[in-house]
Amino acid sequence: MSDDLGLWSVPLAILGGAIRVSTPFLFVSLGETITERSGRINLGLEGTLVFGAMSAYATAVLTNSPWAGVAVAGLAGGLFGLLHGTLCKFPKVNDVAIGIALMLFGTGLAFFFGKPFIQPPAPPLPAIPFGAWSDLPQVQAALRVNVLFLAGAALSVALWWGFRNTKAGLILRVVGDSADAARALGYDVDRVRLVATGLGGGLAGIGGSYLSLYYPGSWNEGISSGQGLMAVALVIFARWNPLACFGAALLFGGAGALGPALQSVGVSQGYYLFYAAPYVLTLALLIATSSPDRALAGAPGELSLSK
Amino acid sequence: MVADAAPSKLAADGPRGWTSLPLRAWLARRLEALAIPVGAALVGFLLFGLFLAALGKSPLQLVDIVWRGGFGSPFALGNSLQRAAPLLFAALCVALPARLGLVVIGGEGAIVLGGLAAATAAQPLAGLPAVLAVPLMAGAAMLAGAVWIGAVGWLQAYRNVNATISSLLLSYIAIALANHMIEGPLRDPASLNKPSTLPVGDAFMLGPMPVIGVHWGLGCGILACVIASILMDRTTLGFAARIAGGNVRAAQIQGLPVGRLIVGFTALGGAFAALAGYFEVAAVQGNANGTLAAGYGYTGILVAFLARQNPLAIMPVAFLLGGIEASSGLIQRRMQLPDATVLVLEGLLFLVVLLSETLYGRFKPFNPHLWAQKREAVPA
Numbered sequence: 065m066s067d068d069l070g071l072w073s074v075p076l077a078i079l080g081g082a083i084r085v086s087t088p089f090l091f092v093s094l095g096e097t098i099t100e101r102s103g104r105i106n107l108g109l110e111g112t113l114v115f116g117a118m119s120a121y122a123t124a125v126l127t128n129s130p131w132a133g134v135a136v137a138g139l140a141g142g143l144f145g146l147l148h149g150t151l152c153k154f155p156k157v158n159d160v161a162i163g164i165a166l167m168l169f170g171t172g173l174a175f176f177f178g179k180p181f182i183q184p185p186a187p188p189l190p191a192i193p194f195g196a197w198s199d200l201p202q203v204q205a206a207l208r209v210n211v212l213f214l215a216g217a218a219l220s221v222a223l224w225w226g227f228r229n230t231k232a233g234l235i236l237r238v239v240g241d242s243a244d245a246a247r248a249l250g251y252d253v254d255r256v257r258l259v260a261t262g263l264g265g266g267l268a269g270i271g272g273s274y275l276s277l278y279y280p281g282s283w284n285e286g287i288s289s290g291q292g293l294m295a296v297a298l299v300i301f302a303r304w305n306p307l308a309c310f311g312a313a314l315l316f317g318g319a320g321a322l323g324p325a326l327q328s329v330g331v332s333q334g335y336y337l338f339y340a341a342p343y344v345l346t347l348a349l350l351i352a353t354s355s356p357d358r359a360l361a362g363a364p365g366e367l368s369l370s371k
Numbered sequence: 372m373v374a375d376a377a378p379s380k381l382a383a384d385g386p387r388g389w390t391s392l393p394l395r396a397w398l399a400r401r402l403e404a405l406a407i408p409v410g411a412a413l414v415g416f417l418l419f420g421l422f423l424a425a426l427g428k429s430p431l432q433l434v435d436i437v438w439r440g441g442f443g444s445p446f447a448l449g450n451s452l453q454r455a456a457p458l459l460f461a462a463l464c465v466a467l468p469a470r471l472g473l474v475v476i477g478g479e480g481a482i483v484l485g486g487l488a489a490a491t492a493a494q495p496l497a498g499l500p501a502v503l504a505v506p507l508m509a510g511a512a513m514l515a516g517a518v519w520i521g522a523v524g525w526l527q528a529y530r531n532v533n534a535t536i537s538s539l540l541l542s543y544i545a546i547a548l549a550n551h552m553i554e555g556p557l558r559d560p561a562s563l564n565k566p567s568t569l570p571v572g573d574a575f576m577l578g579p580m581p582v583i584g585v586h587w588g589l590g591c592g593i594l595a596c597v598i599a600s601i602l603m604d605r606t607t608l609g610f611a612a613r614i615a616g617g618n619v620r621a622a623q624i625q626g627l628p629v630g631r632l633i634v635g636f637t638a639l640g641g642a643f644a645a646l647a648g649y650f651e652v653a654a655v656q657g658n659a660n661g662t663l664a665a666g667y668g669y670t671g672i673l674v675a676f677l678a679r680q681n682p683l684a685i686m687p688v689a690f691l692l693g694g695i696e697a698s699s700g701l702i703q704r705r706m707q708l709p710d711a712t713v714l715v716l717e718g719l720l721f722l723v724v725l726l727s728e729t730l731y732g733r734f735k736p737f738n739p740h741l742w743a744q745k746r747e748a749v750p751a
Contacts, residue, residue: 107535151722154729160474160535161725164672169718175711290543297536336554340547347540354531 073202074325080206081321082314083213084279088113088288090216090313091271092295094223097304099145099264101227102257103240103366104152107163109268110292111170112144116272118178121283124186133186134212134273141269142262144170149261153254160368167292181283189278212274216310219267223306236260240364268292294346301349303362319345396739403737408679411727415720422715428706436705440698447697452585453655455693457482457647459592461671462678462685463599464520464644467636468534469680470603472616473527475637477538478644479668480545481519485512485645486652487549490659491557493571501574508575509649516645517638519545524637528630534637546664553659567660577654588650592689595643599682602639612636644668670696673717677724692717 092109099106119140120133127133148166152159192214195207227233239246239256246253275291276283298316302308323338354360420430441451464478492511496504523541526532554566577587603609615622615629622629647667652659674692678684699713706712735741 151726154726156728156731157726158728161676162722164474164476164535165676165718165721165725168669168673168714168721172711172714172716172718176709176715179709179711290539293536293539297540300533300536334551334555336547336551340544343540343543343547347537347544350532350537350540351526351530356529356531 071329074329076202076206077325077328078318078321080202080208081325082318083206083209084317085320086313086317087210087213087216087274087278088271088291089295089298089316090213090220090310091274092268092292093298093302093309093313094216094220094306095141095145095264095267095271096296096299097223097264097302097306097309098236098267099257099261100299100367101236101240101304101364102260103243103253103364104149104159104257104261105163105296105367106145106148106166106261106264107160107293107296108144108148108166108170109163109264109296110288110290111167111174112141112265112268113272113275113292114288115144115170115174116141116269117276117287118174118181118272118283119269120273121186121276122178122181124277125181125184128187130187130189130273130277133277134189134270137269137273138266139269141272142266144269145262145265146258148265149254149258152261153258158368175285178283178285182285186277186283188281189274191278210274210278212270212278216313220306220310227306237364240366243366268295271295290343294342297346297350300360301346301353303360304364305362316342316345392739399737399739403731403734404679406737407727407730408677408684408724411724411730412677412720414727415716415723418723419716419719422719428708432706433702436701437695437698440701441694447694449583449585450697451690451694452583452589453693454697455689456586456588456592456650457667458671458674458689458693459589459596459685460643460645460647460650461667462674462689463595463682464516464640464668465672465675466678466680466682466685467599467603467640467643468520468524468633469675470609470612470616471633471636472619473524473534473633473637475520475523475534475538475640476672477520477523477540477542477545477668478640478671479664479666480538480542481516481641481644482648482651482668483549483663484515484519484545484648486648486656486663487552487557487568487659488512488515488645489649489652490568490571491552493575493653494569496575497572504575505577505653508571508653509646512645512649513642514645516641516643516648518641520641520644521634521638523641524634527637528633542668549659549663550661553661557659559658562658562660565660567656567658570658571653575653576657577650586650586654588647588654591646591650593686595646596682596685599639599643603682608632608635644671647671670717673721676721 092113096106096109116137120137123136124130124133144166148162151157151162189210189212191208191210193204193208195204198204227237235251235256238249239251239253243253246256275287280287294316298312299309302312319342322341323335326338327335423430423433439447441447461478461482464481465475468475489508489512492508493504496507519541520538523534523538526537527534553568557568558566559569579586580590603612611622611627612632614625615627615632619629648663651663656662670692674685674688678688695716696713699710702708702712703710732738
């Protein structure tokens, strides 16, 4: 047995990386799916993600409990979502622009309050070693799966089922497809969207807690580089389907792990270009799946993005 | 500054205006376009003051520091104007596509690529007279920016890819590409600690403008805003763009080339943003390096939205935000606040000004059609 797997370590590292890197994508995209299914788009989830990362880390440092951090991040994210939902209730207020403003505001608040927490270490979230059967450290590393990843996977199945089979899912879809029809049925469109945006923000906050408490596992001001926004693009690619979000998140995670994986086997040339792989992949998928002459299949009818 | 202009105008035109309803109506609409954003900005500052007070810091001290750090002395003014220059260009990259209904937030990428293109173009041009080389460098930058942001417009117009998302993705890609070139193929071997390209050379560097002593980027930025304003409000092209931005189908029925308008306006916006990068290289840094991605593109988004996408309003707003950012260092040192303080203030301003969109058309004194309703209560 040898520790040196040669080039085989690259796909293995990408697989492990896909599992590790994909979790924030998964949570943000599931949250955004709920929000967009209600007919609104929240581009501010990037800011929510960063604020979630900061608040989770700070809480974990102060209470010594990572799960308290996850809870606080979810709550804080929910508040950001509710703020977005409340502001967008007013006529003539543009949801895309409010999202951009919240991106700035959330990031600013996170940096503002996060300054004292850059140094102290926080307890990390636990992971389950599914690779314990193997002797190879690379396999073990790749198959250490965090609990939040499993929770996200379960959540995507639950949402997929819930959108189709529950009353709440049906109301959400009616509101997202036709506000007029929803009003005719007696539903308060703004309130449904408020709840949907709040839930979306909460999930994005939890995604942020994963960033600071597990991977990369520290709080600093460069912790997210557009993952929140890429996740919004990922929702379009996944056609607003939670199960497809899960697959897409894995794909994006794998692309994000490409750079570090190649670096670990000594490919140091073009580091920045590999680092850009997820962005290129996102853009390529967006272009490939968009069509010039018809709205996107599966898009909620009220979404300004697809109008 | 902005707030003062309106009442004086009213006072001058008031007595005559009272006799003519169209003039009063025109004035009222103008006043609404001024009073609501200024009022919203004041509310934003007030909220930020409350935020500071809640943290036990003095809002008045902040006002004092921002005044001294950004506006109070000739040195501070020069510093603010220097920071305002790239914001003018970056904001145009948002405002021009906005006329067509596109939200482009990737100006940062065009700035970085513009700076890189200018620095790269300077090398083969070495030896040419500066009169020739300087416009060629600026042209190279503009071309790079126009292609980059024009691609965003093309994708939106012909492939239906959302411009907001694609522009931000392209911006990340541009920054990665520029980092790769600056630290790889284009790296000056002599730049050890701070990777950068070869210097553009003293002959091609731009000096300061006469009298105010700020580099030429400011003058060109103001010129760019004026050109954009004329293009948007005084030409048929700008009119066509406004129709296409309001209602694509109506524009297509009228036979307007919607796709080409979108590509043209986004490309022009990108070319302007790239000029910000060009001036950073040719008037400040002397080469292209990592500081090109200093966030001007993102602040430019804020400037454009605060100015409600009006190129002339971009000028005072860029000056104001340039001053606030210039005083950031002083805020950190004097008040022991983190450097993100300015980000929080900017985010708050952004939110309040966007929310104030809902107020247009609600106040009776500003809305002539509401006066008429009252007057003609009895139908003729």
